Amino acid sequence: MFAGHNPYLVALSVAIAVLGGYTGFGLAARVRGASGARRRLLLAGAAGFLAVGIWTMHFIGVMAAPIPADATYLVLPTIVSFLICALVVGVSLFFVSVGEPSDGRVTASALLMGGGIVSMHYVGIHGLAGSFNIEHEHAMVVLAALIAVGAAYGGLRIFLARHVGRRLALSAVAFGLAVSGMHYTAMFGMHFRSAPELAHAAGGLVASPQVLALVVSLLCFVLAAGFLLFLVPEPRRREAPDMATADDGELPMSATDMLVAGAFATSNGHPLRPGQRVAAAPLGGLGQPRPVPASRMPVEGADGIHFIDVADVRGVRADAHYTLVHDGTRERMSPWSISEAETQLDPDLFLRVHRSHIVAIPHVSLVRKEGDGAVVELDGPAPHRVPVSRVKIAELKARLGLAGRKAHPPTGREY
Incomplete structure (x- = not known):
């Protein structure tokens, strides 16, 4: 048959x-x-x-x-x-x-x-x-x-x-x-x-x-x-420029950057030349109070929006105009965008290591060089790994206390 x-x-x-x-x-x-x-x-x-x-x-x-x-x-x-x-x-x-x-x-x-x-x-x-x-x-x-x-x-x-x-x-x-x-x-x-x-x-x-x-x-x-x-690819929506999306190290100028640059130029008495940029002042600079970081993060549940403690958040991954939040066990969808999550989370505890990834520094359990970038592993019952862009490696090493350290001779790799 x-x-x-x-x-x-x-x-x-x-x-x-x-x-x-x-x-x-x-x-x-x-x-x-x-x-x-x-x-x-x-x-x-x-x-x-x-x-x-x-x-x-x-x-x-x-x-x-x-x-x-x-x-x-x-x-x-x-x-x-x-x-x-x-x-x-x-x-x-x-x-x-x-x-x-x-x-x-x-x-x-x-x-x-x-x-x-x-x-x-x-x-x-x-x-x-x-x-x-x-x-x-x-x-x-x-x-x-x-x-x-x-x-x-x-x-x-x-x-x-x-x-x-x-x-x-x-x-x-x-x-x-x-x-x-x-x-x-x-x-x-x-x-x-x-x-x-x-x-x-x-x-x-x-x-x-x-x-x-x-x-x-x-x-x-x-x-x-x-x-x-x-x-056929979908047309991509135009979004506001994001300070951490560029992997080539050049930071796009947002409206806030323009205001800061204007204040800088005025205070120094030198107008900016066309195309000239200055380093953006951190939040809380120029006499502004530093915003209070969010203590909880919203995630979708079967019956509505739930909130989880940011201390449980290991990583945040961009997913279109939303994000996926990893709590050490699984990923859950959040209505926040990756840029909003970067703004709301405590910068002393979280670092955007890639245009699509934010990691919780206290939960980094492993870091290794991979190609031109690096990879970090975040702890938890279900550990997972996150890519690190080349331009973020130095900042990540500094945050982890690894600046200036080299690898063991047998491996020939950093970290």
Whole structure:
């Protein structure tokens, strides 16, 4: 049964599953950083592309199988199979996109999605009509269900991790192989038994394999178009210049810098030449009181915004116009931008070591040179590492009391 599959259609079904996973989870990765109507559109688009990818892969796999020549497709079960897939995928993504999902909620969503994918498969299979009966091996049904739940759990973890670039591509390949593996495992345990008495027993609207092939071809085109559109980069919003975003050591001049420069020029009696800059005075300079650092940081929870003690914060990572806060155990989304976090956090305890990263100096447990920059490890139950840009190495070493120190002779590296 399994050996008689068309290898080209099998390869196409796997490719379609991968494309659907890449586009769907790529859109889903943007859901948690969006709000309002855009959030709903992204969630609907992610669920739609995942459902279309899974469902199209399924029916390409059915067409690849050596099914009886007189087989036709009942329209109602075929449509219902797609609706099941779209519903469970959409609901599962919604459950884990609200607030900070717990492991229990992710597991429950994976069970729902996996069960829905398996249901879609068997409802679609029993939409086949002809002079035959379909039988299934129970062991293969159970194994297919386990693979579907595993694929769903991995897919939801991809969604929560918000993979991009190469990691998203690798995750999509793994997801496509898992979903395809579920389908072909179930097909391996399926057998047709001749039943001539059922030749004209099919009731309701039916579609020929040619009609289904046209529908599947159209959906393949939709998936390919969505994949290509997803690869088009989004226009980047213009943001206020940020003192710590430049890795070349040149600091952009903000409105505050201009005011400070004007005061400096006036106090010294020398006007600035065009393009000339002066060092920006630290906050609290020029007679200004130093702002009081925040003692708590807001993070998103399942039921709203929570606040965590800044003493528990190990690092802050930029994520679009929001940030991800690591508390030593996990990352949680914060409505603060990376620039706002740098402004609000105590500069005596925190240092922006990269345009996308802020670290808590007291929690640095390891630092080592890597390429032109460096890497630091932050302590906690789940230690994690953060890159340090080249222009921030000297400041970081000074803050850690390492200025002027060299490495042991065997390594030849600093620190």
